[in-house]
Amino acid sequence: MIAHISQHTNLYSAQELGDPIRTSSQEIERFLSMLLFMGVFNFPAIDDYWHHESRFSVIADTMPRRRFKLLRRFIHFNDNQQCDGSPDRFYKIRPLFDMLHQQCLLIPSTYQHSVDEVMVAYKGTRAGSLRQYIANKPEKWGFKLFCRASSSGIIHDLLLYQGASTFFNITLTEQEEALGLGAKLVTTLCKTIPLPRLSVVFCGNYFTSFDLIQNLHGNLGLRCIGTVRANRMGGATLKTDKELMKEGRGAFDYRSTEGVIAVKWVDNKCVNLLSNACGIAPVSSVKRWSKEANTKIAVPCPSLIPAYNQHMGGIDLSDMLVHLYKTPVKSRRWYFPLFGYILDLCISNAWLIYKRDCSLLNIKPQPLKRFRLAVAHTLAQVDKLPSKVGRPSSSSPPHMPS
Structure with a gap:
């Protein structure tokens, strides 16, 4: 490099x-x-x-x-x-990303992987539509990357987002082409997992869908747990948010089909999840603050919730470490x-x-x-000679007594 x-x-x-x-x-x-x-x-x-x-x-x-x-x-x-x-809109920086990508793939990984997006801050206008805006990120303006990481924070794979031409150099099957953007990104990043049948991938609700979970398991043998939006749950008919909220914190409802379980659980608000790697049992408990009791209370929790929370934060951890000591990059060049x-x-x-x-x-x-x-x-x-130890040498021989 x-x-x-x-x-x-x-x-x-x-x-x-x-x-x-x-x-x-x-x-x-x-x-x-x-x-x-x-x-x-x-x-x-x-x-x-x-x-x-x-x-x-x-x-x-x-x-x-x-x-x-x-x-x-x-x-x-x-x-x-x-x-x-070139269809590659990141051609100016692509060779370095390709080299980084190859090195990241060589790092031995665990069997738990998370996929999420990363923003590289950039507020200028010279990059045109390559610059993205995400409202709920600390860096709202910048370049969007999608990464796969282990729960320790090590990034193992990454993909630059450039709109319609994001997959210009990636071969996709007809089945993968039919997937939505989020599912297509996860599938692409998971193809490089060394032992997919032993691995589990964790995704946020931007990516997760019933189609994604079926596609990952059917084509790669990979299992998945992810939060999901209500309209991507494969038609699972669960209790409404209002009905579950009446039952109180810790209440949950679930349905399963074709090896995939859909769960709705009440915390501060209702959370939807899909999984084919972990189910409801054993039901554990998590500590939550109660205003009425003025103390922390135990709240029932299906087992896929702590599994998701434990392994989903790898990319956030990497992002935090990168932001601790940032290289100064203020420049006119995007x-x-x-x-x-x-x-x-x-x-x-x-x-x-x-x-x-x-x-x-x-x-x-x-x-x-x-x-x-x-x-x-x-x-x-690295290119300097080590300093010599001892007295400096003289060009003339030492004076010898007669």
């Missing part, structure tokens, strides 16, 4: 200036290390890291300001002249925020793998911030 960035940065600068800026893989590594440092030590402006009143030596000593800005200006990831007429997300996701995934290995070895892991700084220091020092 680093060699690819170096090559295309030189190519793009030659196309623009007539002469390449002659960067190298080693210099790109130092450039990436500076971006990683900037994600932890966030200054108001790029120039502040070099200004004499606020100079930050870890960054300022790595590379001169003018050279850093030149690299930032010309950094590139694909050949613009080879992409004319694809630069996606480059920053790739860098931050690499660190997040690497830290979660490292943390998992530490738990197996009974070693206390470094926190994410220290891990990110360690990676940054390594990238900054």
Whole structure:
């Protein structure tokens, strides 16, 4: 990936200036290390890291300001002249996503997977309709990605959303083409699961439908649990919300057919779920606050609810870790925020793998911030010779007594 960035940065600068800026893989590594440092030590402006009143030596000593800005200006990831007429609207950043995608698929996963959407913040207008709006997200404007993760937060697969041409490079069967967008996305992301017949996928109500659950099990052997909208439950006739609310908190109703169970459960409000991996029994209980009793009370709960809650949060966890220390990506180029997300996701995934290995070895892991700084220091020092230990050598031989 680093060699690819170096090559295309030189190519793009030659196309623009007539002469390449002659960067190298080693210099790109130092450039990436500076971006990683900037994600932890966030200054108001790029120039502040070099200004004499606020100079930050870890960054300022790595590379001169003018050279850093030149690299930032010309950094590139694909050949613009080879992409004319391409149906891929993300062609400027696609090679990096393809490389990241291949590496994520190599990470060993658990048997529990969750599928959800991620927003990469971008408020500019230069990306046109690639920029999406989602009202209930912290980052309301940006690029939409769909990811598959394990419950530990490790991202194993991802797909960039670009409207009608999202699946331009993916082969779909006639049965999959007939599915809705949400079901089509889940099916595509689940095709890369190594052992589908041993695995369960968890989805939100944007994706889940009766057709999706049947398609996943019939074609991939994959089981599924998901919250679902009332009009996608395959025609299951359950008690109305009003009837269940009268029965009180913890009341539930269910119907099953063709190996799929539809459940409606009352918490603060009614929740609908579909499942072919887990059912009602054993009915457990969850603690909920009661205004009347002024304390927490036990509320009956079907067994698929805690299973869903336990394994659905992987992508939210990854999103939280990525946002803790974000690479500064303010730029006129619309694809630069996606480059920053790739860098931050690499660190997040690497830290979660490292943390998992530490738990197996009974070693206390470094926190994410220290891990990110360690990676940054390594990238900054990777091509430097180690300093010599001891007294400096002299060019002339030592004076010997007569």
